[in-house]
Amino acid sequence: MLNQKTMALMLAGAVAFAPLSLSAEELRQLHVTGEASMDVAPDQAVITLGVREQAEEAGAAMEQVSVRMNEVMTSLGNSGIAGEDMQTQHVSMHPVWSQVRRDGQDERSITGFEASNMLTVTLHDIDGIGGVLDDVLRAGANEFRGLSFSYSERDTAQDLLRTQAVENAFHKARQLAEASGMALGPVREIRDGGSAGGAPMMAMEMARSSDMPISAGTVSLEHNVSVTFDIMEPSGPN
Template sequence: MKTLMRAAGLGLALTLTAAAPAALAQATPPAADTMFRATTLNLAAYGETRVEPDMAMIALGVMTEGKTADEAMTANATRMNAVIASLKKAGIAQKDIQTSGLNLNPQYRYVENQAPILTGYQVSNQVTIRVLDLKKLGGAVDATVNAGANQIQGVSFGLVDATAPENAAREAAVKALAAKADLYAKATGYRVARLVSLSEGGGYSPRPPAPMLEMAAARGFAKDVTPVQGGELTVRIDVSGLYEVTR
């Protein structure tokens, strides 16, 4: 009886051992095995389109000084209210005017071997405005300078809706990617069988602000409207794709 049980136990062990490779083979994903055996091309390309901007952002403001903090703030508020009023008069909507910076800083005079001496306070108040009619941009800037603005940080151009130029860039990117795949396939003696995967990167981003004017108050009162040229924006879409190729 003992001999018979040992034999049965041995038979069970052999059965389990034989089943293990089959289970392991079954656990391997067929798709992964197929991809491992396939010849593929992993490529990247991009598409671009150029378009005129229809929006501009500009940051400007007022800097004032006073012997006391209240004096500096009051002077700044008076001039800033005039600047905002001039923007509205120039056709800039209230929703397109946003305060982007407000700073109050003490001013000191430094003398060697002495403690700093407080001489007054400086206030800087800045707004960022969005201009949807670029023909109004130069006039709006001049109006704010005449109203008391003495700081202009820079101007950047953009698009209210970048959908159409982005889609055009996408089509160009996909065509460039397909052409590159065909080129590589032919060069290596293959032909493109199918596109396995496609991914997108990049997209439209506004042009960084460009310096426009230094201390606008130094201009005095302009006789001509300040010229502002929007030029063109480049909208770029990057794509990458995995192609399967066959003989």
């Protein structure tokens, strides 16, 4: 029979060799990145616009902004823009500092206040962008932050791209395993890399008139996944 000392030594040896064996198995893995992309025609646009005004008193500046923004929102409503497609981005108020000369010395002093109200608008009629911009300009909008195009069915498209990215990862893995003389084993891990892509912002000044041609182009959508496979020696012929 084995004494306690011998059994303890055997157990210690088994524990010592276990990590080495595990590391060897982990080294026999294949990591690949699957990718998929598509170009879609945008069906909506998002513009960020607003009103900015200055006055000697803070209350007067904010009142002027409120009046003009109400006119802008009324104009948007008359253009067929639904209330749920208009969202206030932010409202701000800050002092206006100026350099003034007093008693022969230059001093910084508050000479007024500037208020602003920014609005994000979603347009579902891309062909009517120019006319809408003209209307809000006449209504009093004087601050523009840009125009971008988007695709309303983006989530559905990304579901398809996610599946295609996984299929692309399997294709790459099979090719790499075969080229290296190994057999592809089961999947150990899948990590969703997420989506990417989209149309760049367009300067609002480029689309301030209905006479200005606006080309929506296409929106590029992308998705990628990382997949880890086991690889093993191919089994011999029976």
